[in-house]
Amino acid sequence: MSLDPWYLEHIVCPRDYCAVKDSDGRLVCNQGHAYPVVDGVPVMLLDDVPQTIGIAETSIESARAARSVQDESPIAKLYLETLGLGSAERESVKMLAMDGRCPIDPVVAYAVAATNGNMYKHLIGKLNTYPIPGLLLPAGRGELLLDVGCSWGRWSVAAARKGYAVVGIDPSLGAVMAARRVSESLGLSIKHVVADGRFLPFPNATFDRAFSYSVIQHFSPEDARSAVCEIGRTLKTGGSSVLQFPTVLGVRCLYQQVRRRFREPVGFEVRYWTIPALKKLLAAAVGPNSISVDCFFGIGLQESDAPLMPIALRTVLAASKALRKASTIAPFLTYLADSVYVTAVKQ
Numbered sequence: 001m002s003l004d005p006w007y008l009e010h011i012v013c014p015r016d017y018c019a020v021k022d023s024d025g026r027l028v029c030n031q032g033h034a035y036p037v038v039d040g041v042p043v044m045l046l047d048d049v050p051q052t053i054g055i056a057e058t059s060i061e062s063a064r065a066a067r068s069v070q071d072e073s074p075i076a077k078l079y080l081e082t083l084g085l086g087s088a089e090r091e092s093v094k095m096l097a098m099d100g101r102c103p104i105d106p107v108v109a110y111a112v113a114a115t116n117g118n119m120y121k122h123l124i125g126k127l128n129t130y131p132i133p134g135l136l137l138p139a140g141r142g143e144l145l146l147d148v149g150c151s152w153g154r155w156s157v158a159a160a161r162k163g164y165a166v167v168g169i170d171p172s173l174g175a176v177m178a179a180r181r182v183s184e185s186l187g188l189s190i191k192h193v194v195a196d197g198r199f200l201p202f203p204n205a206t207f208d209r210a211f212s213y214s215v216i217q218h219f220s221p222e223d224a225r226s227a228v229c230e231i232g233r234t235l236k237t238g239g240s241s242v243l244q245f246p247t248v249l250g251v252r253c254l255y256q257q258v259r260r261r262f263r264e265p266v267g268f269e270v271r272y273w274t275i276p277a278l279k280k281l282l283a284a285a286v287g288p289n290s291i292s293v294d295c296f297f298g299i300g301l302q303e304s305d306a307p308l309m310p311i312a313l314r315t316v317l318a319a320s321k322a323l324r325k326a327s328t329i330a331p332f333l334t335y336l337a338d339s340v341y342v343t344a345v346k347q
Contacts, residue, residue, distance in 0.1 A: 150169060
């Protein structure tokens with residue numbers, strides 16, 4: 001697949017922010033840094049920095065291998081080794097892909113719990129529709145929006161349907177390829193790049209909006225600052241970011257912290273934030289900000305997914321919705337939410 005000219009106009013080297021050009025199926029800057037392009041998707045990951053997640057390293061390896069080994073089989077193009085799935089789940093994805101009767105992308109069918117949260121575990125392998133959430137943004141009029149950590153693209157699809165021109169990035173080659181398949185199947189034009197949120201391959205002041213859900217929460221405090229600073233760098237003046245984070249005092253979040261005995265998180269484990277720390281982080285990296293409730297009793301709970309849930313979980317969704325509405329009248333409830341949005345405006 002040939003490279004869309006849009007990428008050459010909007011992508012820069014994430015090391016030095018130099019422009020790139022297409023050279024023999026790679027994007028190369030004038031400093032000699034080169035990045036592979038796989039099936040028309042730029043893979044702009046740095047290979048000389050510690051990764052936030054192991055699948056980023058696998059994505060780099062798979063992208064390099066794809067250049068030398070042209071395997072056109074449908075299974076190979078799923079890039080299953082770059083997905084955060086167990087071996088049994090990968091085999092199930094293969095079977096679903098070969099069967100050809102699944103109404104949704106086979107990767108999404110098995111990645112749903114990893115991307116949407118524990119309340120979606122009962123849907124693994126049984127999902128027959130895409131759970132596209134409502135987006136906490138006004139209707140767009142073609143503004144350019146960056147979805148940081150897009151995975152298979154549920155928030156990118158939500159943004160595109162709301163009128164935004166969307167660019168989704170993720171360090172997983174397989175997730176990005178799934179996101180492209182999903183957007184194409186839904187008739188949406190969304191750009192996708194394999195990239196690291198800490199090293200965004202875009203020029204300063206590129207985007208009108210930035211969004212991220214259930215991603216930066218997995219970063220160490222240092223990596224989270226790097227990612228949020230990159231979001232601030234690539235936002236236009238007057239542009240805004242909406243970023244989701246879990247809090248330290250939410251009921252479900254407290255339960256998870258007790259389970260790990262309040263030890264320091266390691267690797268890709270979730271980090272829980274205080275409201276003051278979030279406001280300080282976004283103020284320094286982007287600008288003035290405000291906090292609003294996403295949900296209670298968990299992370300990732302979306303009211304739009306109620307039809308997919310059994311009665312018991314619908315009750316949890318309803319309770320979360322009621323408390324979220326109450327938080328607009330009683331702001332102290334925001335501190336007890338499990339998941340919040342931080343909305344910041346670039347000055």
